[in-house]
Amino acid sequence: MDQKNDPKSFGSRNVGMLTLEPSSCDTPNSHARHPRSMARKKVRLPKQESQQISDQTSWMLAVRDARDRQAFGRLFDYYAPRLKGFVMRTGVPAAQAEDIVQEVMISVWHKAAQFDPHRAQVSSWIYQIARNRQIDVLRKENRPMPEELMQDEVQTEDASQIIALEQEADTLRQALNTLKPGQRDMVEKAYLGELSHSEIQEQTGLPLGTIKSRIRLGLEKLRHELKDIRQS
Amino acid sequence: MTSITHHISPPLLAAYAAGTLPEPYALVVASHISMCDDCRAALGAHEAAGGAVMESSAAQAVSDDLKARVFDGLDIAPVAGPVYQKSGVFPAPVMEALKGKPPKWKSLGFGVRQSVISRSAAGSVRLLYIPGGQAVPEHSHNGLELTLVLQGAFADEDGRFGVGDLEIADDDVQHTPMAEVGDACICLAATGAPLRFASWMPRLFQPLFRI
Ligand SMILES: [Zn+2]
Numbered sequence: 001m002d003q004k005n006d007p008k009s010f011g012s013r014n015v016g017m018l019t020l021e022p023s024s025c026d027t028p029n030s031h032a033r034h035p036r037s038m039a040r041k042k043v044r045l046p047k048q049e050s051q052q053i054s055d056q057t058s059w060m061l062a063v064r065d066a067r068d069r070q071a072f073g074r075l076f077d078y079y080a081p082r083l084k085g086f087v088m089r090t091g092v093p094a095a096q097a098e099d100i101v102q103e104v105m106i107s108v109w110h111k112a113a114q115f116d117p118h119r120a121q122v123s124s125w126i127y128q129i130a131r132n133r134q135i136d137v138l139r140k141e142n143r144p145m146p147e148e149l150m151q152d153e154v155q156t157e158d159a160s161q162i163i164a165l166e167q168e169a170d171t172l173r174q175a176l177n178t179l180k181p182g183q184r185d186m187v188e189k190a191y192l193g194e195l196s197h198s199e200i201q202e203q204t205g206l207p208l209g210t211i212k213s214r215i216r217l218g219l220e221k222l223r224h225e226l227k228d229i230r231q232s
Numbered sequence: 233m234t235s236i237t238h239h240i241s242p243p244l245l246a247a248y249a250a251g252t253l254p255e256p257y258a259l260v261v262a263s264h265i266s267m268c269d270d271c272r273a274a275l276g277a278h279e280a281a282g283g284a285v286m287e288s289s290a291a292q293a294v295s296d297d298l299k300a301r302v303f304d305g306l307d308i309a310p311v312a313g314p315v316y317q318k319s320g321v322f323p324a325p326v327m328e329a330l331k332g333k334p335p336k337w338k339s340l341g342f343g344v345r346q347s348v349i350s351r352s353a354a355g356s357v358r359l360l361y362i363p364g365g366q367a368v369p370e371h372s373h374n375g376l377e378l379t380l381v382l383q384g385a386f387a388d389e390d391g392r393f394g395v396g397d398l399e400i401a402d403d404d405v406q407h408t409p410m411a412e413v414g415d416a417c418i419c420l421a422a423t424g425a426p427l428r429f430a431s432w433m434p435r436l437f438q439p440l441f442r443i
Contacts, residue, residue, distance in 0.1 A: 069303070069306070072306075073299070073303075076299055076302060077299075079287075080294050080298065080299070080302075081291035081292055081293060081294055082286060082287055082288075082289050082291050083286065083289075084291075084292040084294055085289040085290045085291050085292040086285070086286040086289035088292055089289055094292070097292075098294060098295060098298055101294065101298065102298060102301055102302055102305065105302045106302055106305040106306065106310075107310075109305075109306050110306075110309075110310050119276060120276060120279065120280075121280055121283055122283075123280075123283030123284065123286055123287040124276065124279040124280045124282065124283035125279075125283070126283065126286065127279055127282040127283040127285075127286045128249075128279050128282070128283075130286065131249070131250060131251040131282070132251070134251065135251045141255050142255075143251055143255075143258055143262075144255065144258050144259040144261075144262040144263075144325040144328065144329065145262055145325065146262045146263075146265035146266045146272065146275075146324070146325065147266040147317065147318060147323060147324030147325070148315075149272075168280075169280050169283070169284065172277075172280055172281060172284055173284040173287075173288065176281070176284055176285070176288070177288075187281070187285070188285050190246055190247075190250060191246070191249070191250050191278075191281055191282040191285040191286075192250070192285065193250040193251050193252050194252075195247070195250075195252065196247065196252055197243055197244055197247035197252065197253055197257070197376070198243075198376075200243040200246050200247055201241075201243040
């Protein structure tokens with residue numbers, strides 16, 4: 001447990017992105033911008049707050065708003081090996097796992113406009129895309145998806161809310177880390193897709209219960225966020 | 233939107249987030265989430281947990297050419313399938329399953345209608361139309377049954393279920409739901425095994441007020 005070098009810990013010291021607007025050298029493909037993303041307001045953060053927003057979120061926003069390929073390269077470097085590791089844990093051989101990583105990362109690029117940092121962490125968003133892809137590949141099924149929420153084209157990002165959600169996710173991750181090995185194993189199995197609904201139900205008393213309070217807190221924040229969207 | 237009182241249970245949501253829920257149930261869960269912000273938020277929390285598990289997985293080095301292959305794919309626009317939206321009482325996932333067409337109702341007699349959306353080894357999912365004041369045909373089912381109210385309301389031993397409410401019935405629950413007097417009750421129902429209507433007792437089809 002090398003917490004010092006843990007790249008998962010949030011708290012970016014990234015000086016290159018004090019605002020999330022990429023510099024011109026970050027956008028070799030600025031011609032790829034499309035009108036919809038131009039309509040979005042960029043996040044301009046006071047220095048203090050920008051020190052807390054995660055690298056991953058800033059890269060993702062640069063991909064979404066500016067089609068920034070360099071930022072996408074950084075997302076790839078960070079997530080592709082972890083995603084491959086994650087997919088292989090479900091028993092998928094290395095070569096097939098790389099095919100899934102390839103498709104998921106390409107989807108991240110194409111679906112970037114749907115990324116909303118007020119509602120999801122980059123990791124949760126990628127997790128969801130990856131699970132869809134695996135269901136598609138392994139079961140030859142589509143997972144029915146909820147209707148997308150309609151959102152304002154010109155949505156103002158609220159840095160403090162993004163950071164609050166990140167901190168929430170960070171606390172959830174710490175809660176996972178402090179579980180006893182057996183419990184953690186069950187939680188991981190559940191989210192790796194190795195447990196059926198009834199198997200999860202039988203386990204509820206143990207591991208899910210431990211992280212339930214974290215989930216509930218995260219839920220409060222998200223619920224608040226959804227209410228704002230409904231009202232806008 | 234505010235009156236939903238029966239929600240998706242945490243194990244069901246976790247299974248949906250992880251993608252282990254068979255498709256018929258997943259369709260009902262996705263439909264409920266389309267109607268319920270509380271469960272949408274709860275799903276977000278489960279996905280955060282899933283994301284944490286993904287992110288903390290031991291990294292596996294990727295092949296040298298994987299990044300180049302991914303970058304090659306960025307300029308190929310994906311084939312976008314049609315996007316379905318809520319239509320009338322039918323939430324977007326139901327419209328998608330119906331491929332945008334109105335349901336094909338088949339009469340079960342006494343004004344009760346059903347429209348089978350899909351039937352497979354994984355289970356089946358159907359729409360049911362019950363005139364106000366009538367009983368839902370008595371049936372037995374194997375395994376879990378999920379019933380989501382899209383219009384009207386019904387009541388049974390477990391309480392009252394209005395628009396957006398989800399009834400989760402475990403194995404072998406013998407329940408006799410009754411549509412509330414008023415608007416016809418339209419439900420989306422998923423079962424794990426082919427549904428068998430056990431009895432066709434005419435009494436079940438008598439409107440309450442005429443008995
Ligand atoms: Zn709900």
